[in-house]
Amino acid sequence: MDALLDLLTKDSRLSVEDLAARLNLTPAAVQAKIAAWEADGTILGYQAVVDPEKTANGGVTALIEVRLTPERGGGFDRLAERVAKFDQVSTCWLMSGGYDLAVVVQAGSLQEVARFVAEKLSTLGGVLSTVTHFQLKIYKQNGFLSAPVPDGSRLPITP
Amino acid sequence: MSSSIKSKISERIQAIPRSGIREFFELVLNAGDVISLGVGEPDFSTPWHIREAAIYSLEKGQTSYTSNLGLLELRKSITKYVARKFHVAYDPVKEVIVTVGVSEALDLAFRALLNPGDEVIYHEPCYVSYSPTIYMAYGVPVVVETSADDDFALRAAAVEKAITPKTKVIMLNFPTNPTGAVMDPRELQGIADLALKHDLTVITDEIYSELLYDERTHPSIAALPGMKERTILMHGFSKAFAMTGFRLGYACAPSELTEAMMKIHQYSMLCAGITAQVAAIEALEHGAAPMEEMRKAYWRRRNLVVSKLNGAGLKTFQPGGAFYAFPDIRSTGMTSREFATRLLEEEKVAVVPGTAFGKAGEGFVRACYATDEKQLAIALDRIADFAQRHRKG
Numbered sequence: 059m060d061a062l063l064d065l066l067t068k069d070s071r072l073s074v075e076d077l078a079a080r081l082n083l084t085p086a087a088v089q090a091k092i093a094a095w096e097a098d099g100t101i102l103g104y105q106a107v108v109d110p111e112k113t114a115n116g117g118v119t120a121l122i123e124v125r126l127t128p129e130r131g132g133g134f135d136r137l138a139e140r141v142a143k144f145d146q147v148s149t150c151w152l153m154s155g156g157y158d159l160a161v162v163v164q165a166g167s168l169q170e171v172a173r174f175v176a177e178k179l180s181t182l183g184g185v186l187s188t189v190t191h192f193q194l195k196i197y198k199q200n201g202f203l204s205a206p207v208p209d210g211s212r213l214p215i216t217p
Numbered sequence: 218m219s220s221s222i223k224s225k226i227s228e229r230i231q232a233i234p235r236s237g238i239r240e241f242f243e244l245v246l247n248a249g250d251v252i253s254l255g256v257g258e259p260d261f262s263t264p265w266h267i268r269e270a271a272i273y274s275l276e277k278g279q280t281s282y283t284s285n286l287g288l289l290e291l292r293k294s295i296t297k298y299v300a301r302k303f304h305v306a307y308d309p310v311k312e313v314i315v316t317v318g319v320s321e322a323l324d325l326a327f328r329a330l331l332n333p334g335d336e337v338i339y340h341e342p343c344y345v346s347y348s349p350t351i352y353m354a355y356g357v358p359v360v361v362e363t364s365a366d367d368d369f370a371l372r373a374a375a376v377e378k379a380i381t382p383k384t385k386v387i388m389l390n391f392p393t394n395p396t397g398a399v400m401d402p403r404e405l406q407g408i409a410d411l412a413l414k415h416d417l418t419v420i421t422d423e424i425y426s427e428l429l430y431d432e433r434t435h436p437s438i439a440a441l442p443g444m445k446e447r448t449i450l451m452h453g454f455s456k457a458f459a460m461t462g463f464r465l466g467y468a469c470a471p472s473e474l475t476e477a478m479m480k481i482h483q484y485s486m487l488c489a490g491i492t493a494q495v496a497a498i499e500a501l502e503h504g505a506a507p508m509e510e511m512r513k514a515y516w517r518r519r520n521l522v523v524s525k526l527n528g529a530g531l532k533t534f535q536p537g538g539a540f541y542a543f544p545d546i547r548s549t550g551m552t553s554r555e556f557a558t559r560l561l562e563e564e565k566v567a568v569v570p571g572t573a574f575g576k577a578g579e580g581f582v583r584a585c586y587a588t589d590e591k592q593l594a595i596a597l598d599r600i601a602d603f604a605q606r607h608r609k610g
Contacts, residue, residue, distance in 0.1 A: 061513065061517075064513070065517065076521075076594075079520060079521050079524045079525070080517040080518070080520050080521045081517065081520060082520045212253075212256055212258060212260070213242070213256070214242070214245045214246065214251060214253040214255060214256065214567060215238060215241055215242040215245050215253065215255040215256065215567060215569065216238075216255075216256050216257040216258055217236075217238050217257050217344065217345040217346070217394075217573075
């Protein structure tokens with residue numbers, strides 16, 4: 059991956075000047091690259107990665123395995139895109155293996171998730187079955203550990 | 218009538234001066250909460266898969282001595298790695314010795330090669346151990362000073378000037394600690410030509426050779442024609458794989474030299490630690506990707522450090538390798554020691570005075586960028602403030 063893009067995935071709050079200094083680029087070049095990536099959809103957005111346990115009303119997250127009937131002339135695309143449009147769906151992936159779509163749903167409560175699955179998801183034409191798993195605890199997400207282990211301390215001066 | 222216990226210490230050892238780094242170390246310890254850029258080791262812990270291999274080997278009960286030369290499996294991994302990275306083919310059975318850090322390999326190499334009075338040409342500023350280790354092996358260290366005008370490069374012409382009838386060994390280390398200087402392949406060939414012409418042995422410390430930036434590749438002198446037979450190639454795991462505390466290194470050399478080093482090693486160490494050796498195999502076989510991530514991080518930090526130090530009026534050349542910047546602090550009118558001491562007192566940032574690495578380091582300090590990026594940024598801002606306050610003209 060491009061070094062600038064890689065750095066943005068680790069910390070997208072660095073200023074253009076800070077990014078430029080770390081990559082031996084001019085701020086103008088950094089600005090131009092970012093603008094181009096935003097325009098063509100390489101960069102879809104920027105997000106803070108939050109630990110929900112530290113927020114009030116963290117809500118509930120569920121991973122749903124969805125089995126679909128593929129369609130002539132489109133495969134899974136039309137159905138998958140329709141599922142992805144729901145606000146409650148934060149992630150939607152087409153998968154190999156025992157099911158077709160991995161769908162991550164975030165809602166205010168267990169009941170809300172259950173209602174979404176029963177009323178909105180399972181009822182879609184083409185959905186064969188769903189299996190819902192509720193998330194119990196996050197150890198790591200998007201490359202960030204929930205409880206970073208402090209690195210062993212070093213001696214302050216060594217040759 | 219009895220004399221002090223101090224007088225019982227060997228005269229040779231008493232004659233070795235106290236390390237410049239050690240004194241500064243004690244100053245820093247007493248200074249309280251400091252951001253230290255004075256280290257010589259990665260801020261990363263050893264990648265988890267390597268630690269896990271070590272833990273697993275302990276669970277399995279692998280806790281005994283190994284062959285003096287090191288686990289054969291490790292030696293095979295080493296020769297595969299060296300062939301791929303340095304383009305030199307060594308026989309894992311006879312031409313590799315696994316040591317307790319490159320530090321031990323250095324000691325073995327000098328003790329195996331030097332007769333009293335033999336001269337060893339090496340360059341300064343350099344790692345603190347070279348000169349004392351040569352001296353302890355009854356050799357005579359002969360300095361070639363490198364300079365900032367030349368980005369601290371070592372040139373064959375300078376080495377040639379230092380050759381005398383007593384010269385036995387040329388000692389090389391690049392990328393270099395403390396300057397981050399790298400070696401020009403043409404100069405390297407020039408040095409090889411000198412070794413061949415004067416029948417000299419070469420010892421090369423390649424510990425930072427994976428940490429190269431801007432698409433550079435590392436030329437090893439052992440790969441040049443006629444050189445493998447007269448070179449001891451030393452490398453280890455401390456810097457690239459963040460395994461400093463494991464204390465593991467190795468030397469590759471013609472079998473006669475390896476055998477001579479083994480003679481010393483078998484009595485003084487017996488063998489390197491088995492847990493470290495098992496971890497090292499994992500590092501060589503599967504460690505390329507995490508190592509590359511660390512190298513990229515060092516590269517970003519190098520860019521940041523060089524740009525900020527120059528911006529602060531402290532002239533810093535862009536180092537091609539290792540993880541040190543070596544800024545010129547003379548614009549403050551201070552000596553290296555004064556700068557480092559006052560920076561510590563006034564800004565609680567620690568750097569190492571360049572003089573700890575030889576007289577040629579006067580006027581410079583070593584700043585290590587193997588430090589957490591946020592801490593590094595704070596330290597650089599404080600250094601900039603300090604340099605601004607003390608700028609002379």
